Amino acid sequence: MLKVSAISKAFGTVRAVDDVSFHLSAGEVYGLLGPNGAGKTTTISMVCGLLRPDAGEIFIEGKLFSANAGEAKRLMGVAPQELALYEELTGRENLEFWGRIAGLKAAEARKRAGELLEALSLTDRAKDAVKTYSGGMKRRINLGCALLHRPKLVLLDEPTAGIDPQARARILEFITGLRASGASILYTTHYLEEAETLCQRIGIIDHGKLLAEGTLSQLQELLGEGLVFTVEADFGESLPAQWEGFAAHFRVLQKSENQLVVAAVGRRDPSECLKELLALPVPLRNVSLKRPSLNDVFLQLTGRQLRE
Amino acid sequence: MLEALLAKDLRRVRRNPLPWMMNLALPLVITAVMGLAFGGGGGNDNSLGRIKFAVVDEDQSPLADFLRGAANQGKAGQYLEPVFLERKAAEQQLKNDKLSAMLVIPAGFASNYLTGGKVQLELVKNPSEQIHPAVLEELLEVVVSGLNAISRNFNSEFPAWRELAESRGDYHQLSRLIEQTGNRIETARKYLFPPLVGYTNIAGPQSAAPASGGKAAPKFNLFAYMSVAMAGMFLLMLAGQGMADLHRELSRRTFERYHTLHERLLPFVAGKVLFTVVIVSMGAAIMLGGGQWLFGFRWPRPLELGLLTLAYVFFATGLMALSVAIVPDEHRANALNSVLSMILSMIGGCMLPPDQFPAFMREHLCPLMPTYWYATAGRELWWSEGSWLISAAKLAALGTLCVGLAAVLFKRRFEKGAR
Numbered sequence: 156m157l158k159v160s161a162i163s164k165a166f167g168t169v170r171a172v173d174d175v176s177f178h179l180s181a182g183e184v185y186g187l188l189g190p191n192g193a194g195k196t197t198t199i200s201m202v203c204g205l206l207r208p209d210a211g212e213i214f215i216e217g218k219l220f221s222a223n224a225g226e227a228k229r230l231m232g233v234a235p236q237e238l239a240l241y242e243e244l245t246g247r248e249n250l251e252f253w254g255r256i257a258g259l260k261a262a263e264a265r266k267r268a269g270e271l272l273e274a275l276s277l278t279d280r281a282k283d284a285v286k287t288y289s290g291g292m293k294r295r296i297n298l299g300c301a302l303l304h305r306p307k308l309v310l311l312d313e314p315t316a317g318i319d320p321q322a323r324a325r326i327l328e329f330i331t332g333l334r335a336s337g338a339s340i341l342y343t344t345h346y347l348e349e350a351e352t353l354c355q356r357i358g359i360i361d362h363g364k365l366l367a368e369g370t371l372s373q374l375q376e377l378l379g380e381g382l383v384f385t386v387e388a389d390f391g392e393s394l395p396a397q398w399e400g401f402a403a404h405f406r407v408l409q410k411s412e413n414q415l416v417v418a419a420v421g422r423r424d425p426s427e428c429l430k431e432l433l434a435l436p437v438p439l440r441n442v443s444l445k446r447p448s449l450n451d452v453f454l455q456l457t458g459r460q461l462r463e
Numbered sequence: 464m465l466e467a468l469l470a471k472d473l474r475r476v477r478r479n480p481l482p483w484m485m486n487l488a489l490p491l492v493i494t495a496v497m498g499l500a501f502g503g504g505g506g507n508d509n510s511l512g513r514i515k516f517a518v519v520d521e522d523q524s525p526l527a528d529f530l531r532g533a534a535n536q537g538k539a540g541q542y543l544e545p546v547f548l549e550r551k552a553a554e555q556q557l558k559n560d561k562l563s564a565m566l567v568i569p570a571g572f573a574s575n576y577l578t579g580g581k582v583q584l585e586l587v588k589n590p591s592e593q594i595h596p597a598v599l600e601e602l603l604e605v606v607v608s609g610l611n612a613i614s615r616n617f618n619s620e621f622p623a624w625r626e627l628a629e630s631r632g633d634y635h636q637l638s639r640l641i642e643q644t645g646n647r648i649e650t651a652r653k654y655l656f657p658p659l660v661g662y663t664n665i666a667g668p669q670s671a672a673p674a675s676g677g678k679a680a681p682k683f684n685l686f687a688y689m690s691v692a693m694a695g696m697f698l699l700m701l702a703g704q705g706m707a708d709l710h711r712e713l714s715r716r717t718f719e720r721y722h723t724l725h726e727r728l729l730p731f732v733a734g735k736v737l738f739t740v741v742i743v744s745m746g747a748a749i750m751l752g753g754g755q756w757l758f759g760f761r762w763p764r765p766l767e768l769g770l771l772t773l774a775y776v777f778f779a780t781g782l783m784a785l786s787v788a789i790v791p792d793e794h795r796a797n798a799l800n801s802v803l804s805m806i807l808s809m810i811g812g813c814m815l816p817p818d819q820f821p822a823f824m825r826e827h828l829c830p831l832m833p834t835y836w837y838a839t840a841g842r843e844l845w846w847s848e849g850s851w852l853i854s855a856a857k858l859a860a861l862g863t864l865c866v867g868l869a870a871v872l873f874k875r876r877f878e879k880g881a882r
Contacts, residue, residue, distance in 0.1 A: 205719060228725060229724075233723040235723075238716070240717070241471065241475060241715070241717065243475045243478040244474060244475065248471075252467060255467035256464065256467060256725075284478070310723075
């Protein structure tokens with residue numbers, strides 16, 4: 156459905172996107188995961204034709220985007236990160252307007268607006284001006300405006316940014332339904348749970364570079380065959396690098412004054428790892444074993460938390 | 464699609480009409496205030512009213528008689544109401560606000576003038592009045608310029624004049640001399656300074672004799688005269704306000720959203736242009752149509768004026784679209800639009816009649832201004848068809864060029880990632 160091949164974009168001296176490649180199959184949900192400023196929005200802007208890449212190519216259904224932009228855009232629906240709505244108009248009017256702009260006839264746009272209002276649980280507020288909506292409701296309408304013309308490829312740029320958990324849950328539920336309808340979705344987020352829940356494949360992006368991609372389990376395997384330990388202790392001045400043999404068996408993912416997150420190096424027996432950790436030269440309070448999360452993967456790849 | 468874009472914008476205006484209503488009403492209010500300040504009225508020949516002033520003739524020479532007589536004869540009589548008084552009586556009436564000014568022709572005026580000596584006319588203005596004394600002063604400057612020109616160019620005839628002045632008799636000789644001098648003045652007129660107050664230009668076409676069997680030209684009306692020029696300025700400003708909505712579309716990311724659906728930006732820009740044309744046309748209808756109703760005159764060629772105005776509205780909208788495309792920031796664009804509107808209006812003669820500008824400006828700058836094309840063609844329509852069609856075609860072509868350029872610039876801006 157979508158193939159992105161080595162695209163780059165710079166703004167002055169800042170390389171916002173640097174040689175990024177990925178592909179999205181029909182009916183697949185691909186998550187682009189990265190902290191704020193990683194290059195997610197710039198990537199999505201190039202994919203939807205708002206920005207022209209400095210280098211690289213984008214293909215939609217096998218056709219070069221730059222040569223078939225008009226046709227490619229008809230296949231897409233884009234929900235931008237920032238709300239792109241007319242606040243003076245009602246929710247229904249916004250939906251109908253964007254439906255008309257997407258090429259639907261007036262009657263068809265009206266019908267689709269009704270369906271989407273229902274699906275987005277906004278029917279009872281359909282006649283109210285958008286400026287009277289809550290943040291979550293505006294996000295839902297913003298999302299709905301991208302879907303009037305039933306696009307085959309949906310680009311969702313952080314659709315849950317800045318809203319409360321309840322509103323977020325509603326949007327995720329809606330997107331799950333969208334996924335079930337067979338649309339291909341490119342989904343950017345900095346929420347790990349969303350990427351884990353919604354996406355079949357995930358690309359981790361930071362400083363404009365795609366650091367890794369794959370299914371969740373493929374990404375987890377990047378970390379010591381899936382063994383991650385959290386060690387709680389009073390580390391004081393003591394540094395893992397000073398501990399004898401530690402660096403050969405463990406890789407530090409994160410360290411604070413009282414907590415150390417490490418991944419076992421190579422295929423190891425969990426009990427053996429536990430024994431080695433209990434023998435560390437610091438007074439331990441707790442050692443726990445967990446499945447590595449995307450955050451651990453991200454920490455391993457970038458050295459920082461996703462939400463930093 | 465244009466229909467959907469227009470409906471959306473009009474719906475938005477309907478939801479928040481106050482700023483637009485203020486913009487639409489403002490030009491009319493200002494025209495009314497200015498018109499009333501200048502004493503405008505419906506259809507009078509002399510809408511400034513006759514200017515009453517005293518002539519104090521201390522010379523009592525035939526030349527002074529000639530000046531006295533000229534003050535209330537012919538066209539001057541339509542505007543001027545001289546009364547001939549002694550100095551004291553004139554001063555008293557001036558104090559009592561019964562006169563706008565007092566003109567003193569000093570003793571020895573004629574003989575000094577005819578012998579090449581220095582002469583001085585004295586004008587005492589009523590300080591409680593603003594406009595009438597100023598008009599008189601300007602007229603007197605014209606008279607003085609004329610006398611200077613005569614003195615420089617007709618020196619050879621002065622002995623005959625002096626002889627006449629001294630003999631104080633023979634009116635046959637006087638009339639012959641007047642005719643002779645008048646003919647020479649007529650040929651030299653173009654070298655004289657033009658009058659600073661445009662009475663002649665305002666009243667000229669009105670007083671022209673109608674063609675035989677043709678319809679008489681309508682009487683001059685100050686509000687109508689001002690309305691076209693004021694419309695030229697305010698429609699430009701209103702267009703700036705309308706096209707500023709593109710900035711809001713940019714800041715709200717709705718323009719960007721449109722671009723995710725369509726590669727060509729021209730329809731969106733054209734939609735905003737259409738919206739602005741509708742709004743500004745409403746403004747024009749209110750200004751020109753409402754002005755007609757409010758100030759009690761009738762446009763002699765409403766269809767031609769309407770089409771000319773529509774072309775101007777299109778130009779104004781295109782120009783403002785270009786301004787929005789060039790300047791990315793709304794506040795800076797608003798400032799630029801205001802300055803642009805003022806400069807175009809000023810040089811185009813929307814604020815002051817172009818006749819009053821310095822010669823270089825009047826002859827070389829004004830004719831380049833689209834505001835001038837509109838104001839001039841619009842004013843000409845009061846008396847004749849003039850060249851409105853050419854002006855309208857030029858305005859429409861320029862508007863189209865501006866809209867096309869704006870669309871190209873917007874596309875470049877998006878491609879560069881600047882918003």
